[in-house]
Amino acid sequence: MTDFYAVIGNPIAHSKSPLIHAEFSRQTGQDIRYEAILAPVDAFPATVSSFRARGGKGANVTVPFKLEAHKISTRLTERAQAAQAVNTLVFEPGGIAGDNTDGAGLVRDIRANLKFLIKARRVLLMGAGGAARGVILPLLEHKPQVLAIANRTKQKACELQQLFSRYGNGNIVSAAYADLAGEKFDLVINATSASLRGELPALPAGIFADGSLAYDMMYSDGLTPFLQHAKQQGAARLADGIGMLVEQAAESFLLWRGIRPETAPVIEMLASCTAS
Ligand code: NDP
Numbered sequence: 333m334t335d336f337y338a339v340i341g342n343p344i345a346h347s348k349s350p351l352i353h354a355e356f357s358r359q360t361g362q363d364i365r366y367e368a369i370l371a372p373v374d375a376f377p378a379t380v381s382s383f384r385a386r387g388g389k390g391a392n393v394t395v396p397f398k399l400e401a402h403k404i405s406t407r408l409t410e411r412a413q414a415a416q417a418v419n420t421l422v423f424e425p426g427g428i429a430g431d432n433t434d435g436a437g438l439v440r441d442i443r444a445n446l447k448f449l450i451k452a453r454r455v456l457l458m459g460a461g462g463a464a465r466g467v468i469l470p471l472l473e474h475k476p477q478v479l480a481i482a483n484r485t486k487q488k489a490c491e492l493q494q495l496f497s498r499y500g501n502g503n504i505v506s507a508a509y510a511d512l513a514g515e516k517f518d519l520v521i522n523a524t525s526a527s528l529r530g531e532l533p534a535l536p537a538g539i540f541a542d543g544s545l546a547y548d549m550m551y552s553d554g555l556t557p558f559l560q561h562a563k564q565q566g567a568a569r570l571a572d573g574i575g576m577l578v579e580q581a582a583e584s585f586l587l588w589r590g591i592r593p594e595t596a597p598v599i600e601m602l603a604s605c606t607a608s
Contacts, residue, residue, distance in 0.1 A: 405430025437580025
């Protein structure tokens with residue numbers, strides 16, 4: 333019997349998740365149907381309830397509902413609790429389990445696909461919104477020498493530093509972009525939404541260390557403004573967020589179906605779609 337899953341967001345028409353999960357289903361032989369659902373901004377819980385009433389087994393949650401998904405979850409994984417944001421719902425008898433697979437997706441893309449070691453490296457995370465929150469714990473699990481969280485509104489970076497300090501070993505620092513002058517980082521992750529509007533956070537020159545990887549969670553046709561800047565500034569390697577998108581989806585699929593799909597062919601398919 334076919335099991336139903338969905339991604340719920342607003343807007344949602346642009347979502348690549350139905351395509352990704354259709355590929356996973358084809359590849360693994362799992363009998364699932366996965367749809368995109370547009371929820372009115374003031375009716376996320378009602379949208380989840382009606383999907384569940386129609387036989388839904390679980391859902392992905394995207395902008396702007398990750399905090400609300402956290403609120404309606406009756407059980408949270410540690411990483412969702414730490415992030416205070418949920419992107420994967422599993423409907424269980426009597427409740428809803430909430431998880432956050434964004435960080436695991438990012439770290440898997442960086443380590444397994446891009447073969448970049450995080451351990452003992454200097455990592456800069458730009459941004460302090462929902463996406464940044466979701467990746468801090470998974471990054472810390474790989475023991476960077478330093479995890480610097482920088483944000484336009486410095487106060488929010490400070491709040492995240494405090495929130496996650498118990499998971500680090502004194503290696504988390506917070507900063508405004510101007511504070512980073514003179515510093516160098518091996519891995520620079522853009523978790524801001526600046527690229528969506530063609531903007532660039534006010535990064536000082538010279539922050540990319542030799543051999544550094546610049547990673548933008550955003551993806552677009554061609555290089556994002558952040559990746560263009562990183563290239564000009566001498567970053568050795570550039571990556572956009574397509575790999576993270578597919579890896580977080582694979583992690584959700586694993587939670588729902590108990591099988592981890594192969595991600596490489598799906599990443600390759602999407603990368604060639606965005607490039608064309
Ligand atoms: P939020 O709205 O929660 O946070 C936005 C962040 O961007 C804030 O830190 C904000 O700073 C900062 N920001 C926005 N504009 C600028 C600017 N012009 N200069 C400097 N900083 C800026 O968004 P999310 O955290 O949910 O999403 C961030 C990005 O991550 C999006 O592009 C999203 O598409 C992407 N993403 C990708 C995923 C993937 O799988 N590839 C998964 C999840 C997210 P301030 O606090 O000062 O306002």
